[in-house]
Amino acid sequence: MTVAQQAARPARADSIFFPAMAWAMMAVVLTGFAPSWFLRSYIPIPIPLVPLSPLIMVHGTAFTLWMVLFITQTSLVAANRRDIHRKLGWWGAGLAVAMMVLGWMAALDSLRHGATPVPGISPATFFVVPIGSLAAFAPLVLLGVFNRKRADYHKRYMLISIMVVLTPASARIPLWYFPQISPLLFGFAVADIFLLALVGYDFYRRGKIHPATWIGGAILIALEPGRMIIGQTQWWQAFANSLV
Numbered sequence: 001m002t003v004a005q006q007a008a009r010p011a012r013a014d015s016i017f018f019p020a021m022a023w024a025m026m027a028v029v030l031t032g033f034a035p036s037w038f039l040r041s042y043i044p045i046p047i048p049l050v051p052l053s054p055l056i057m058v059h060g061t062a063f064t065l066w067m068v069l070f071i072t073q074t075s076l077v078a079a080n081r082r083d084i085h086r087k088l089g090w091w092g093a094g095l096a097v098a099m100m101v102l103g104w105m106a107a108l109d110s111l112r113h114g115a116t117p118v119p120g121i122s123p124a125t126f127f128v129v130p131i132g133s134l135a136a137f138a139p140l141v142l143l144g145v146f147n148r149k150r151a152d153y154h155k156r157y158m159l160i161s162i163m164v165v166l167t168p169a170s171a172r173i174p175l176w177y178f179p180q181i182s183p184l185l186f187g188f189a190v191a192d193i194f195l196l197a198l199v200g201y202d203f204y205r206r207g208k209i210h211p212a213t214w215i216g217g218a219i220l221i222a223l224e225p226g227r228m229i230i231g232q233t234q235w236w237q238a239f240a241n242s243l244v
Helices: 002-038 054-078 082-112 128-146 151-164 183-206 211-231 234-243
Strands: none
Touching (some): 002 151, 054 082, 054 151, 151 183, 151 211
């Protein structure tokens, strides 16, 4: 009885931790995009807004669906409904491909409208933020799909894939009481907090960091300074301006 209870304890912990992380990240998305997407008509915002063209609306809907799907998938596993989880997984893979295409198109649309949610950063420089997120999102989702039969790897790769696309939302969270903080650095910090929560959970569960957390975390951490360095280079500015 004692051995069985000890073996079941990690599964119960997973069923609490991963859904909680999914809901917390959804809260970040809702808060960050409330002024420009969810509550656009009701919340004033001091920066130019990208017109809600059909492309932007489809893009926003697809990324919102991804968050809803992630919450659903973690909840299904927690409820031990892995049969439905697997069926939805293939729809999720198709949605991920659509998100890559729509993410590129929406980022390009924002660039051409000269929109940037971060004051002091040019649209050409900010263009590297969503593009960098997509560049990390794709391999993490692929790693999640390839490791779908290894649940501990699969769930960590999918969780970190959300973290890397969270920056555009968290960078838009209003910092009324801390105007001296860079929105972009705050966006990176939010993703890092979620990663640290996963690292802490790994130590709680395993006594060490899981290999998937090491790999996904390395991609996330390298992405933060890496894309900003790239975004300020001459060749990136020329590339972005050529797209405009």
